[in-house]
Amino acid sequence: MHVKGEHEIYCCGARVRISEKGIEVLSEPMIEYCPLHEALYGTKKIDVEAVRKSVEMKVAGFGFCCGNRAFDDEPIVAYGASEMMRVWLEKGLVDCAVVVCEGAGTVITANGRLVQAIGARLTGIVRTSPIPEIIQKIRREGGTVLNEKSATIDQVGGVKKALALGFRRVAVSVAGFQSKAISDIRRFEAEMKAGVLIFFCLQHLCRRG
Numbered sequence: 040m041h042v043k044g045e046h047e048i049y050c051c052g053a054r055v056r057i058s059e060k061g062i063e064v065l066s067e068p069m070i071e072y073c074p075l076h077e078a079l080y081g082t083k084k085i086d087v088e089a090v091r092k093s094v095e096m097k098v099a100g101f102g103f104c105c106g107n108r109a110f111d112d113e114p115i116v117a118y119g120a121s122e123m124m125r126v127w128l129e130k131g132l133v134d135c136a137v138v139v140c141e142g143a144g145t146v147i148t149a150n151g152r153l154v155q156a157i158g159a160r161l162t163g164i165v166r167t168s169p170i171p172e173i174i175q176k177i178r179r180e181g182g183t184v185l186n187e188k189s190a191t192i193d194q195v196g197g198v199k200k201a202l203a204l205g206f207r208r209v210a211v212s213v214a215g216f217q218s219k220a221i222s223d224i225r226r227f228e229a230e231m232k233a234g235v236l237i238f239f240c241l242q243h244l245c246r247r248g
Contacts (some may be wrong), residue, residue, distance in 0.1 A: 042104045044168025046141050049216075051076060053090045054165065057104050062094050075116065079160070097160055104141050106172035110156035110180070120238045121158025124210050125151035133236060135204075137197035137211040140177065142170030144190035145197040147204065148182035156180070163214040163240060164192060195223045202231050210236045 045058040052069025055062065064087045076082050080093040097103035101111065114122050120138075127133045128151035135149045140157040141164055148154060157177075169190040177184055183204065184190075185197050194213050201209045213220050221237055228235040 041106075042098060043106055043170045044104070044142070046104050046167045047165040048094075048141070049163035049165065049214075050090050050094055051085050053087065055090060055094055057094065057098070062091055062098070064090050079115075101160065103160070104167075104170070106170055108142065108170070108173050108176070110153070110176055111159060112152040112155040113159070114155065115159050119158065120212050120240060121155045121161070124158075124212075124238070125155040127151075127210055127236075128154065132208075133210045134206040134208045135201050135210070137194055137201055137209060139164050139167075139192050139194070139212065139214075140173065141167045142173035142190060143167070143177055143182075143184045143187075144169075144192045145185040145194060146177055146182045147185065147197055147201045147206075148177075148180070149206070150181040153177065153180040153182050158212075163216065165216065166192065192217075194220050195227065198224050198235060199227060202233055208234045208236075210238060212238045212240055214240050 042059055047056050054065040068085050068090050071085055082089045101109035124136045136154045137147050138157055140146050167190045174184050174187050194211050198209055198211055
């Protein structure tokens with residue numbers, strides 16, 4: 040499998056760059072142990088090398104940041120953001136979800152299975168590059184990509200687009216490093232008299248010790 044474009048994510052609190060040139064861990068991880076990480080990747084002690092290997096496994100195992108990226112909607116945990124959003128959508132508690140996918144950026148969809156398939160093994164994405172194959176797959180599964188040319192990550196813009204599409208009850212995921220977006224979303228929510236459920240993800244704010 041071959042990575043397309045350049046992407047930055049947080050994994051175990053470490054910032055990681057993924058590109059055609061390889062995988063580079065840009066900062067030290069902020070946690071030393073995670074039971075889920077051990078279950079998925081067999082890692083007992085998390086360090087820079089463990090982070091790099093786990094990202095390598097994402098790329099090799101299901102095409103993370105690749106044109107043949109797998110979209111598997113099987114649940115990984117019972118309590119993750121994508122798992123919960125899928126339930127909310129399937130039970131009619133919200134009308135759509137605004138999430139982020141590598142290779143696409145901000146995505147709006149009412150398809151709970153697509154939300155789960157996008158988020159199953161995803162961690163905080165800082166920036167990403169467009170990957171046409173991923174964007175086409177999202178389109179086929181009923182998703183709308185906010186900006187197909189740039190794969191922009193803009194959750195405020197995603198909520199605005201969702202409301203423009205006619206959705207009134209919107210769930211949106213916001214990463215910790217994008218927390219400023221929350222006040223903008225709340226302000227826009229009030230102006231539009233809509234209902235927005237914000238799922239605030241603190242993955243990269245974990246601390247050692």
